[in-house]
Amino acid sequence: xxxxxxxxxxxxxxxxxxxxxxxxxxxxxxxxxxxxxxxxxxxxxxxxxxxxxxxxxxxxxxxxxxxxxxxxxxxxxxxxxxxxxxxxxxxxxxxxxxxxxxxxxxxxxxxxxxxxxxxxxxxxxxxxxxxxxxxxxxxxxxxxxxxxxxxxxxxxxxxxxxxxxxxxxxxxxxxxxxxxxxxxxxx
Ligand code: HEC
Ligand code: HEC
Numbered sequence: 001x002x003x004x005x006x007x008x009x010x011x012x013x014x015x016x017x018x019x020x021x022x023x024x025x026x027x028x029x030x031x032x033x034x035x036x037x038x039x040x041x042x043x044x045x046x047x048x049x050x051x052x053x054x055x056x057x058x059x060x061x062x063x064x065x066x067x068x069x070x071x072x073x074x075x076x077x078x079x080x081x082x083x084x085x086x087x088x089x090x091x092x093x094x095x096x097x098x099x100x101x102x103x104x105x106x107x108x109x110x111x112x113x114x115x116x117x118x119x120x121x122x123x124x125x126x127x128x129x130x131x132x133x134x135x136x137x138x139x140x141x142x143x144x145x146x147x148x149x150x151x152x153x154x155x156x157x158x159x160x161x162x163x164x165x166x167x168x169x170x171x172x173x174x175x176x177x178x179x180x181x182x183x184x185x186x187x
Pocket of ligand 1 (some may be wrong): 062082083084085086094095096097098099104110113115116119125126127128153154157176
């Protein structure tokens with residue numbers, strides 16, 4: 001009968017000791033390696049812009065870094081504001097925007113793009129007017145004003161940036177394919 005409280009106290013002591021041991025053990029465990037801004041130039045850190053091949057896979061998101069390491073995000077791409085048009089990869093590609101569009105508002109009441117790109121204003125701003133497809137509804141009927149389908153311009157048109165492709169691709173445009181075909185026939 002008298003040994004009951006004793007065993008209880010013993011059990012309590014063991015429990016407290018275990019808890020303290022656990023807490024101390026956790027503190028002295030090595031911290032998981034986190035890459036900070038200071039170590040950005042460390043050679044072990046994956047390049048922040050170039051896609052890195054991991055095995056036979058291109059890893060555009062983690063760029064080859066181990067999953068337990070935090071890598072520095074690539075610098076934000078710079079928007080090109082040079083008025084130089086880029087080639088379209090195929091005839092129906094929405095052309096990329098050769099100027100910056102910061103703070104150009106598009107909402108129910110106003111559309112900044114159309115200030116310059118509408119048929120009526122294009123000459124004043126020397127901007128290319130939106131093409132005839134932008135006035136067509138889904139039954140190919142021409143509307144007097146811009147089609148609601150084409151109202152939100154940046155649904156299809158994007159600014160040009162100096163960002164490098166995150167994922168490699170082997171796209172060839174139709175002219176390249178046609179000339180390759182002709183070369184084959186000639187040989
Ligand atoms: C202040 C006038 C102005 C505004 C506002 C404007 N643009 Fe432009 N945009 C131009 C001019 C001028 C050009 C011709 C190239 C150049 O000078 O940059 C152009 C060129 C373009 C082109 C290239 C067309 C082609 O044939 O390659 C696209 C696409 C375009 N703009 C889309 C837009 C979109 C989308 C918006 C709204 C987010 C917008 N623009 C707002 C003046 C404007
Ligand atoms: C649903 C996608 C879509 C939307 C939305 C859209 N466009 Fe386009 N845009 C295109 C495509 C595709 C082309 C190229 C083929 C063509 O002309 O239809 C184009 C061509 C253009 C061109 C070049 C015209 C030419 O003659 O070469 C301009 C400028 C342009 N768009 C401006 C705009 C503006 C400004 C808006 C918003 C009011 C807008 N687009 C909305 C898809 C779109």
